[in-house]
Amino acid sequence: MAKTIAIVNQKGGVGKTTTAVNLAAALGLQKQKVLMVDIDPQGNCTSGFGIEKQNLEISSYEMLELVDIPERQTRLKKALADVKENYDYILLDCPPSLGLITLNALTASDTFLVPIQCEYYALEGLSQLLNTVKTIKRLYNPSIDLEGVVLTMFDNRLNLTQQVVAEVKKYFPNKVFETAIPRNVRLSSPLRENLSRRTRKGE
Numbered sequence: 001m002a003k004t005i006a007i008v009n010q011k012g013g014v015g016k017t018t019t020a021v022n023l024a025a026a027l028g029l030q031k032q033k034v035l036m037v038d039i040d041p042q043g044n045c046t047s048g049f050g051i052e053k054q055n056l057e058i059s060s061y062e063m064l065e066l067v068d069i070p071e072r073q074t075r076l077k078k079a080l081a082d083v084k085e086n087y088d089y090i091l092l093d094c095p096p097s098l099g100l101i102t103l104n105a106l107t108a109s110d111t112f113l114v115p116i117q118c119e120y121y122a123l124e125g126l127s128q129l130l131n132t133v134k135t136i137k138r139l140y141n142p143s144i145d146l147e148g149v150v151l152t153m154f155d156n157r158l159n160l161t162q163q164v165v166a167e168v169k170k171y172f173p174n175k176v177f178e179t180a181i182p183r184n185v186r187l188s189s190p191l192r193e194n195l196s197r198r199t200r201k202g203e
Ligand code: ATP
Pocket: 011, 012, 013, 014, 015, 016, 017, 018, 019, 040, 042, 044, 094, 095, 096, 152, 153, 154, 181, 182, 183, 184, 185, 187, 188, 191, 192
């Protein structure tokens, strides 16, 4: 039975998709069966895997058409229930918002993983995220737990980075992964390589 992890932070551009794509690849290398679900309408994760979005006949968009559906928060959970036993991990790449799509992800997940960019305002909005999780926990998913916090775009040469790390560790005691992801242009290679491949192909 798969463990489902929502990769979530309503702040944009903090490394959710990069974390999702690389975590999926790393788990795959360890022979784990991974289902990567791109529930962000931006579709970066899909592109990150080299999939041409415009050629897809059906996507998570159809499954999540959320307008006027009763029990709108549990739609993803129900869809994943059918396939959960086929995988070891299900990763959900969330959009940068706390809207209904993210609520669906939090309702469907065993844990949530929060990438935090080592930048100004890193912690801004996090209390809102944690309050949202609290509500989801109370109403739909009592067992959801914080998987951990992963620091992204870490640059040890900057004083700011040290300050952000200290603040995040204070905010999430014992929940910050020891390994921080360095700021590294090549790290975002799945996305970038696809882009440059497309550019080379003239798309
Ligand atoms: P969104 O909120 O829009 O979905 P996101 O949180 O998924 O964004 P990413 O798309 O993973 O964030 O990353 C944002 C940008 O930062 C991308 O251009 C990505 O290539 C780049 N990036 C991510 N991680 C790193 C890193 N460790 N070093 C350098 N660049 C990175």
